[in-house]
Amino acid sequence: MLHRFPESYKATLRNLEVVRVLEQFDGVILAEYKAVGTGGLYLKKWCDSEGSVNRWLIVRSDYRVLARYLAGKVTMLELLTCIGDGGCFIVDEEASNQQIIETYFTRFNELPHLYLPEDGTYHDEDLRPYWTMSPQSFLVGSDWDVGIFAGIEKRYMEVSSFAYFTMPGAQRRLPADILNYYYDGGFAVGIAYRRIRKSVPQSNRVKSAGVIASSPGVLTMDVPAELANHVATVISALKENIDNYKILHSWSKLKPEASARVPEDAMSDLLNLCEGLSVDIEAIFPQPTELVPNPKSDKRYILAAGKLIAAHCRRLWEVLKPGPTVEYVSIKTEAEESEIPDEVYDSDDSDVD
Amino acid sequence: MNYFVFLVMALKYQAQLPGTPEKPCPSPTKHSPSNEVRMFRFMNQAATSSDFIPPAMLPNYTGDRNCDAYALSFFNSLEAAQTKMNSFSKTINAAKRYGTHIGEMDLAVGDGLVSRPKASGHVNLHQNEDVLFYDRTIVYHAHSRTPPAVSIAAPANGGSDDAP
Numbered sequence: 001m002l003h004r005f006p007e008s009y010k011a012t013l014r015n016l017e018v019v020r021v022l023e024q025f026d027g028v029i030l031a032e033y034k035a036v037g038t039g040g041l042y043l044k045k046w047c048d049s050e051g052s053v054n055r056w057l058i059v060r061s062d063y064r065v066l067a068r069y070l071a072g073k074v075t076m077l078e079l080l081t082c083i084g085d086g087g088c089f090i091v092d093e094e095a096s097n098q099q100i101i102e103t104y105f106t107r108f109n110e111l112p113h114l115y116l117p118e119d120g121t122y123h124d125e126d127l128r129p130y131w132t133m134s135p136q137s138f139l140v141g142s143d144w145d146v147g148i149f150a151g152i153e154k155r156y157m158e159v160s161s162f163a164y165f166t167m168p169g170a171q172r173r174l175p176a177d178i179l180n181y182y183y184d185g186g187f188a189v190g191i192a193y194r195r196i197r198k199s200v201p202q203s204n205r206v207k208s209a210g211v212i213a214s215s216p217g218v219l220t221m222d223v224p225a226e227l228a229n230h231v232a233t234v235i236s237a238l239k240e241n242i243d244n245y246k247i248l249h250s251w252s253k254l255k256p257e258a259s260a261r262v263p264e265d266a267m268s269d270l271l272n273l274c275e276g277l278s279v280d281i282e283a284i285f286p287q288p289t290e291l292v293p294n295p296k297s298d299k300r301y302i303l304a305a306g307k308l309i310a311a312h313c314r315r316l317w318e319v320l321k322p323g324p325t326v327e328y329v330s331i332k333t334e335a336e337e338s339e340i341p342d343e344v345y346d347s348d349d350s351d352v353d
Numbered sequence: 354m355n356y357f358v359f360l361v362m363a364l365k366y367q368a369q370l371p372g373t374p375e376k377p378c379p380s381p382t383k384h385s386p387s388n389e390v391r392m393f394r395f396m397n398q399a400a401t402s403s404d405f406i407p408p409a410m411l412p413n414y415t416g417d418r419n420c421d422a423y424a425l426s427f428f429n430s431l432e433a434a435q436t437k438m439n440s441f442s443k444t445i446n447a448a449k450r451y452g453t454h455i456g457e458m459d460l461a462v463g464d465g466l467v468s469r470p471k472a473s474g475h476v477n478l479h480q481n482e483d484v485l486f487y488d489r490t491i492v493y494h495a496h497s498r499t500p501p502a503v504s505i506a507a508p509a510n511g512g513s514d515d516a517p
Contacts (some may be wrong), residue, residue, distance in 0.1 A: 025437075026426055027416045028410035030444060051414035076444060095413040118443040126473045129417065281502055 003102040003112045005090060008117040013058075013103055016042050022070070023127035028076050032066065039210075041066060043080060045114045047090070055099060057115050061208075064218045067121050067137030067329045076117045081108060088164070090115070134228035134330075135209060140217040141325025142250040151213055151220050152322045159315045160227050161197040162308075164204055166283040167230050173283050173342075175199045179295070184256055189311045201266050232331050234278050235320050240312070241276035245313050248273050252306035259268060262306075264298040270302065272311055277316070284308065363482040366407060366423045370479075377421035378477050379466050387478065391445060392427040393434040395451035398493040404452060405464040405486045424477035425486075431455065433474025438496050448496065454492040456462070467471065498508070 003257045016033040023030040033042040048055040069079040078090075088111070090104040108116060138152050157234045165172045175195055175341075181188045197205075204227070209220040222229070248269045251262050263269075274281045284305050285295045295301045320328055364370065372378030383443070396404035408414050409422035416422060426435035434455045441447035464478040478488070 021416065024416055025441070026451070027411075027414050046450070048446060048449065054413050054415060093415075095415050098415070114444070114446045117445070117470045120439070121443045126471065126475070148378060 001055070002048055004056055004090065005106055005110075007104070009105040014040075014042075016044075016058075016327055020131065020159075021129050023124065023130050024048070024129055029127065035128065040191065044091075045080065045115075045117075047112075049095075053097045054093050054095050056091045056093060057111070057117060058091055059106045060084055063137075063212050063220065064139050064216065067135070067139065067218060067220065070135070070137075071329045071331070072122050072125075072328065074122075075119055076123070077119045078119050078286065080116060104189040113341070121145065121350050125158060131225050133207075133222040134225040134332045136223050136228055136328075137218055137220045138322060139327045139329050142216045143325055144217050149213075149217070149324060151318075152219055153208055153221065155315050155318045156223075156231075156321070157197055158193045159312065159319055160223060160231055161193070161200050162232055162312050164232065165196065166202050166211070166225060166276055166279045167227075168280045168282070170280070173286075174308075177285060177288060178308070179284070179301045182256055183302065183304050183307045186349065189307065192308065195282075195312070228330075230278065231316075231319075235316055235331055237276055238316055238320060241273060241313070244269070244273040244276050245310065249310050252303065252310045255274050256303065260305045262303050263264070265305065266299070266302050267296060270306055270309065273313065277313060279309065279312070281305075354502055360501045365482050365484070366410065367482075369377050369409065369418075370423055371418060371420060379419070379424070379477075381469070384466040384477075384479065385459045386462065387467045388462055390429075390460050391480075392429060392430050392458060392460050392476065393439065393494075394425065394427045395434070395447075396454060396456040396457050396490065396493075397452045398454045398456075400456055400487045400490050402485070402487045404456075405480075412480050415517050427460075427476045427478055428455075428474045429470045430469060430474050431457065435494070435496070437473060437475070453496070455494040455496070457492040457494065458486065458489045459491065 008316065015036040017036055018028070018275055021028050021031045021034040027046070028044075029046050031044045033044055034040065035042060041063050043059055043061045043066075045057045045059075046054065056212055057080070059080050061079060062082050065074055067308050068074045069076065081226045085110045087105060087106060089304060090106060090111075091100055093314065140148055140152075162174075164170070165174045173257040178192055178195065181192055183189060183192075187332050204224055206224075206227075209222040212218045213219075248266075249313045251266055254261055271281060273279075274284075286292070290292060290299070292298060320331065370378045388455060394404075405425060407423045407425055407495070408416065409418050414422070428437065438447060439488075441451065460478070463481060464484050465478050466476040467479075470476050
């Protein structure tokens with residue numbers, strides 16, 4: 001028998017639409033909703049059932065806290081109680097048509113046992129349903145400006161576009177003749193990345209899911225799940241590939257007219273860093289042609305490939321550590337300021353815009 | 354795996370399964386015919402047929418009616434089942450929702466189609482048409498921190514019953 005609350009809630013609940021199921025096991029346990037019109041975040045948690053009627057706890061929540069919850073950094077209790085004055089809605093709903101039968105408004109401290117979770121319970125990724133798009137969130141401190149949001153979005157889209165073409169097993173290639181660009185400074189690198197981004201099919205592109213421009217703020221991007229997982233894996237390998245990057249960068253910063261000075265074992269350096277960053281080197285070099293029968297022996301191409309891989313590595317660092325007041329909360333890897341190589345801040349990759 | 358055998362099995366909820374020729378349910382690449390293996394499932398003690406209904410067939414189901422929703426959840430070890438139940442018990446009224454015990458039972462050839470275990474030890478079973486499970490529980494394990502397991506296996510040759 002469902003617990004009886006003293007008084008029904010007479011007013012109409014705000015119209016909510018489901019965004020995604022966050023946790024499920026033989027049915028929904030926790031789901032994300034947003035208010036129609038205002039876009040406010042609501043969470044719906046299963047509490048009890050009787051016959052075909054489910055009882056749900058509905059609370060307002062905060063997108064920043066949700067991002068941290070999905071990253072395993074705050075508990076479910078914190079997620080459900082982070083907003084408001086200690087009050088919540090209890091809704092009894094007919095399962096077959098989601099028709100609301102009864103609504104109550106009550107206080108957290110008046111709820112029966114386990115309507116709220118015990119403290120110390122974190123998000124279980126094993127309970128996530130399959131998401132075609134994975135939300136990737138960046139939390140921005142109170143001193144943000146619009147440029148920070150734009151910069152984060154641009155860099156993430158750049159690394160994910162590069163990864164789309166170069167992830168092992170994808171059997172894709174970077175756009176043709178990308179290595180033919182004259183890579184003298186950051187302008188050409190920026191042009192190359194713009195071309196790479198535009199070459200990704202629409203259905204595989206990263207999409208900006210929303211910006212909560214409050215203070216502090218949160219930027220969320222919806223990323224194809226496989227791509228998000230791949231980028232996260234690569235970012236987690238950045239630290240152990242610092243030396244590989246430094247070795248490659250020692251020659252990849254040569255100007256194109258100095259390509260003859262690319263060391264004889266440069267391909268080996270390239271292969272090492274590609275392997276470390278899960279980049280399929282075959283996706284970078286063009287197919288052999290009559291004019292260029294062996295691109296991997298041509299120092300101009302090796303130098304261009306080196307510049308692109310080095311740029312990719314620097315961008316990955318920037319995604320991991322976008323700034324002193326920004327946190328890439330959806331990744332489990334932490335980066336201490338002192339671990340980021342100085343070369344990440346080199347001007348070879350100065351922004352085009 | 355014998356794909357012909359896979360096709361001729363009549364599944365109990367065949368009519369409800371959401372598969373298509375392009376994307377069959379259950380997927381033949383992710384499921385295999387059941388073998389003799391010990392498995393564990395959340396249930397009440399003593400289990401009845403209502404402890405073996407796939408979630409999508411329950412009157413209060415509200416999730417996605419995908420392929421997995423028409424399968425029975427099992428775990429491939431007691432530890433895996435206990436770990437998951439311990440976690441649920443801190444979040445929801447798990448005993449009410451999934452059952453008060455973890456039942457231990459043997460699957461057999463012909464029970465149905467079984468998915469590959471997830472890292473958590475969770476397994477989906479699409480049961481065959483004429484298979485019954487509710488009277489096959491060998492041991493009931495209470496959720497952790499409660500009294501020890503009670504064996505209800507029938508004694509051989511009419512000997513005395515096991516007592517808790």
